[in-house]
Amino acid sequence: MPKKREDLLIHMNESGKHGETPVFTHIENDRAQMVDISAKPEVVREAVASGRIYLRSETLRAIWEGTAVKGNVLATARVAATLAVKDTPRIIPMCHPIPLGSITVDFEEGDGYIEAIARVKSYGKTGVEMEALTGVSVALLTVWDMVKSAEKDENGQYPVTRMDAIHVVEKRKGV
Numbered sequence: 572m573p574k575k576r577e578d579l580l581i582h583m584n585e586s587g588k589h590g591e592t593p594v595f596t597h598i599e600n601d602r603a604q605m606v607d608i609s610a611k612p613e614v615v616r617e618a619v620a621s622g623r624i625y626l627r628s629e630t631l632r633a634i635w636e637g638t639a640v641k642g643n644v645l646a647t648a649r650v651a652a653t654l655a656v657k658d659t660p661r662i663i664p665m666c667h668p669i670p671l672g673s674i675t676v677d678f679e680e681g682d683g684y685i686e687a688i689a690r691v692k693s694y695g696k697t698g699v700e701m702e703a704l705t706g707v708s709v710a711l712l713t714v715w716d717m718v719k720s721a722e723k724d725e726n727g728q729y730p731v732t733r734m735d736a737i738h739v740v741e742k743r744k745g746v
Contacts, residue, residue: 597665605665611696615672615746618691620703622737623684624711630721634714635680641717645678648687648713652676655709656691659702669695671702676710687711688740700739707737 596606626634633639641647656674660666672692679686689706691699711734715722722732 603665605667606697608667608696613695614744616693616695616698616742616744617746618698618700618703618742619688619740620700620707620738621686621688621740622707622711622734623681623686624714624734625684625731626714626718627722627731628683630718631680631683631685633721634685634718639718640720644714644717645685647717648678648710649676651713652687652689652706652710656689656702656706659705662705663701666701667695667697669693669697669699669702671699674702674706676706678710685714687714692746698742698744700742704737704739708734711737 597603630639634644637643653674653676655662657671660668670693672694673690674692675690677688677690679688687707687710689703689710691703691706693699693702715732715734719729719732722729724730
């Protein structure tokens, strides 16, 4: 049986602990809306997001050695992430189109995974964490797409391949 909307709210206070009902700025009178930021001051804003993709060791080796069948996996993922950051307001309905100052996408090698890190800077009235998260997500999806033929098992499944830990590492305002 579906629960009432009120029953589904997580009660948290300002420190993130349970207590008060959170404020959802994108919902008013049960309707989704774009938040009015017109009165906010313009400041430099920056967000860093990261996430991981776990792959077979042979696939990871091919990526780092530049021998993947489809070409340079990380260069392709970097370009895809950059395009995704620029398209964030088109992909996520309530995101504002914002002026982007810089986008950097880097990759680090981990134990059985590649970590994508996106850093986005802007000068404007709203943050850039959604842009950074979108960039990381698309970078990881692009890596998966570029190597999926090497990741499939004999049944066409992906027993090792997975993405996780996509999160905002840091966000700063007035940098």
